[in-house]
Amino acid sequence: MRIVVTNCNTTQEMTEEIVRGARAAAGPGTTVTALTPAWGPESAEGWLDSYLSAAAVLDTLRTYDEPYDAVVMAGFGEHGREGARELVDVPVVDITEAAAHFACLLGRRYGVVTTLERSCGQIEDSLETAGVGRNCAAVVGTGLGVLDLGDESRTEEAFVAAAERARDAGAEVLVLGCAGMTGLQRTVGEKLGLPVVDGVSAAVKLAESLVTLGLTTSRAGSYAKPLPKRRTWGPPPGEAPPPR
Structure with missing residues (x-):
């Protein structure tokens, strides 16, 4: 596969x-x-x-x-x-909906711990669109940017603090709200005493x-193949894009 x-x-x-x-x-x-x-x-x-x-x-x-x-x-x-x-x-x-589906199998309500607060509304909308928003107790930011996640000790400390807020809001399961957090579930879950789901896994x-199971996307309705038409995706290969 x-x-x-x-x-x-x-x-x-x-x-x-x-x-x-x-x-x-x-x-x-x-x-x-x-x-x-x-x-x-x-x-x-x-x-x-x-x-x-x-x-x-x-x-x-x-x-x-x-x-x-x-x-x-x-x-x-x-x-x-x-x-x-x-x-x-x-x-x-x-990974967003995958993590939420797994979390819903492990507890009644889950919480998402992500990077900056500005991403929280966008994540909430994505969960709603996927049909798993009603079980989300909270989406909480750590205050760290995506490119800050390389500092493991700082990331873990910020994640634990944000996760405690999610738990206080009623989360019974936690979800790592950024692919760059992959790996944290092994250490943070033990500290918080809650299951932690990594979306990538x-x-x-x-x-x-x-x-x-031999299953793939339905072509009836919403995810039908795109209509045939001319689409321009950007500069031809080898041609530089226009200046910003």
Whole structure:
């Protein structure tokens, strides 16, 4: 089985961290390939970044010509999953909804701990669109930017403080609200005494299950194939984009 994991930003170091977590979760016989968009934001934090990221990820999938069996979209709360489901003919699993579905199996209400507060509303909207918002007790920011997550001790301290707020709001399960937090679940869960779900791992296992069961995206209605028409995706290959 071949799973493609798409980073939502252009930071290669984060792609490498994401793929390490994805490969650790993958079962025997599953290969994981990570894709980093060639353009877009270096970190996705806010609506503008998210829409740019969505277009960049879709463009990356559109131009990737190796065979694969499923896509995992590793941007928490970022846009693009619905477009990807129209675009490709294999299952597409978004880490946001994957983590929430897993959390709903472990407790009545879950809480999401993410990066900056500005991302909280966007994540709430994504959870609502996916149909798993009603079980979310809180989405809490750590105050750290995506590119700050490389400082492990600082990230862990900020995560624990934010997670305590989510627990106080009624969360019985915690969700890592950024792909760059992959790996924290092993240490933070013990400190808080709550299950902690990593979206990358959850999405990989769901993708494997869908492929094993022979299931893929329905083409009846919402995710029908895009209408045939001329679409301009950007400058031709080899041609520089216009100045900003």
